[in-house]
Amino acid sequence: MVGRLAADSIERRSGVSLWRQIAEKILQAIAVGDFAESAALPPEMALAERYGVNRHTVRSAISALVQEGVLRAEQGRGTFVLSRRRLSYPIGARTRFSTGLQGQTSERHIVLLASSVEPASQRVAEGLGLAKGADVIRLETRGEADGRPVSRAAGWFDARRFAGIDAAMAETGSITASLARFGIDDYLRQSTVLSARHADAADLADLDLQPGAIVLVTVAINVTPDGQPIQFSESRFPAERVELKLSAL
Amino acid sequence: MVGRLAADSIERRSGVSLWRQIAEKILQAIAVGDFAESAALPPEMALAERYGVNRHTVRSAISALVQEGVLRAEQGRGTFVLSRRRLSYPIGARTRFSTGLQGQTSERHIVLLASSVEPASQRVAEGLGLAKGADVIRLETRGEADGRPVSRAAGWFDARRFAGIDAAMAETGSITASLARFGIDDYLRQSTVLSARHADAADLADLDLQPGAIVLVTVAINVTPDGQPIQFSESRFPAERVELKLSAL
DNA sequence: TATAATTGTCTATATCAATAGACAAATTTG
């Protein structure tokens, strides 16, 4: 076994400040269980030594995480881990927001942020099997669990077939329930393409993230059991709060 | 439709430098097809205006991407997009490295970087259905396609059942072929958990990335058709070069 | 109740990041 380095890899002049890198490391350490939940972090001096930086740099990292609601610092006592562990969002043949998070959260719901009718872009048209430029309805939604945003999604539907789905969504707060009004009792996930990137300004605002955060991005197509495409969607998940669990499709 | 802002969201004093944020934006613009491949980027002054920063800041971003092999700058002519589009790595019931990338690359192979016997950690033991601390063989591998690293994986196997798999791997360069020597003709993916984070120092070195890069991380368990766990693995993919395509499991 | 441990605040200094402007070097265009 190779000896473990004291400084577990901090990159200087990388375009990412040290305090942010250390904030990431602390988040990771919490996720891995290295720093137990609701227990105290090692003291600032110890962390500074561990990561090979100045105490003040560690303080910057901690203060960012305090801002984010992950930690709470108490003078004289220590710094404590607040945050729950990452939600595990299942992706499979029948991916549904609410049922997927059952058991992990006491409360969850979808908020309809906006809706509009627009001409289908190339990729949306392809996904839905429509002509490019055909009218599609776009629903912008945010998923929340225990009061924290866990997803931000845009969904596109054929405007001719699903006229009024925006109203149904506003009323029911559920894609599944809204589709049921159009005679769709069941639908399956046909494909999912996954990527990751830094959160942009819209992500930061919608998902309540700090600059530099990472989002997981899925682009998916849902179809009826007989293979007819009904929904094209792009969802973004905050990587610090959500992991995706791929189950049998 | 809300008017599109000229500066599409740059965060200051965020712990991520402007030049790195702009480098990310350029990468994204290329991926989305906003900047056509093998064509010239807009001139530096135009980019500076577009993103609302100084020309020198744009130059820092470009020089990082030139370093990364994504762009090539030519004095007097312009700056050109080099990079191929992202590979689409399929994940499904039968996830295999080489066959998965067929058609997308002319050449691909796995390199065995290191192997060792070690006691199983909690999660490895759980995944393989062994007692914690039982001997497991760890194979560290790197996947390469057309000469560029596209994955970095650690795989764990029961040391009793698969004694010598390290030698088989070194010889064949294929997990599938190595397992065949132990009578495993077929294996299925039982579970995959997916997350994303910034690349750490090891990732940077192994995957030839620049600081600040993002990696997709999968933790997976492979089983025989009758459900016996044979491999626990953790893989890291450079998000700028690879997307994961989830297919029917 | 001292003493130690730990977070909070302040000052100072050096380096990196970002802006600004000027001009050189190479290439394309008229």
Add this chain to the structure above:
DNA sequence: CAAATTTGTCTATTGATATAGACAATTATA
């Protein structure tokens, strides 16, 4: 060939990062 376009290099200035040290404020401990 001359002019315009575009990348490359240099100097200078400002603000954000990171390090260093000292000490205050609060809490836990002997």
